[in-house]
Amino acid sequence: MARKLLEDNGRFLPTASWIDRDGEFAFVGGAGGGMFVRATEILDMLYAALHQKAAEQAIRACAVAVDVRVVPPGATKKTDAILVTIEHAEAEPVDVVLPYTKRWRRIEYGEQFTEPGERKFFA
Numbered sequence: 728m729a730r731k732l733l734e735d736n737g738r739f740l741p742t743a744s745w746i747d748r749d750g751e752f753a754f755v756g757g758a759g760g761g762m763f764v765r766a767t768e769i770l771d772m773l774y775a776a777l778h779q780k781a782a783e784q785a786i787r788a789c790a791v792a793v794d795v796r797v798v799p800p801g802a803t804k805k806t807d808a809i810l811v812t813i814e815h816a817e818a819e820p821v822d823v824v825l826p827y828t829k830r831w832r833r834i835e836y837g838e839q840f841t842e843p844g845e846r847k848f849f850a
Contacts, residue, residue: 728742728744728754728756728792729742729792729794729809729811730809730825730834732756733794733809733827733834734834737829738794739792739794740756740764740766740769741766741769741770741773741791741792741793741794742754742755742756742773742791742792743755743773743776743777743789743790743791743792744789744790745777745780745786745788745789745790746786746787746788746789747785747786747787748784748785748786748787755773755776766793766794770791770793773791774791774847774848777789777791777847777848778847778848780848781816781848781849781850786816787815787816787817788813788814788815788816789813789814789848790811790812790813790814791811791812792809792810792811792812793809793810793812794807794808794809794810795807795808795809795810795824796808797810797824797826799824799826799837799838799840800840806826806827806828806837807826807827807828807829808824808825808826808827808837809824809825809827810822810823810824811823811824811825812844812845812847813844814844814846814847814848814849815849816849819843819844820843820844820845820846820847821841821842821843821844822841822842822843822844823839823840823841824839824840824841824842825837825839826838826839
């Protein structure tokens with residue numbers, strides 16, 4: 728979803744998705760009350776909601792997508808990237824990173840890579 732939002736709008740605000748106890752998938756995108764919304768405010772709201780859902784055992788997995796800057800493996804300079812943090816109640820968390828570059832009205836994607844994630848929601 729983050730990739731589609733990026734391609735359609737040239738940017739995206741943080742988004743989240745989860746799988747509930749019954750296996751149903753849900754998605755929520757960042758939105759705000761004004762023209763100038765801070766991504767950190769939306770991220771805080773998404774994290775709070777996911778913490779609550781995980782504490783209530785209402786979900787078994789979740790993911791959060793954010794727009795970041797990273798230095799990909801083998802590179803020396805930072806580039807824009809979509810970072811998707813994936814966490815499951817019964818598995819180790821993982822971060823999936825998809826570097827990208829804006830070229831005119833197109834988005835060119837680099838080589839996707841993964842890194843171990845940090846447990847945030849399922850304690």
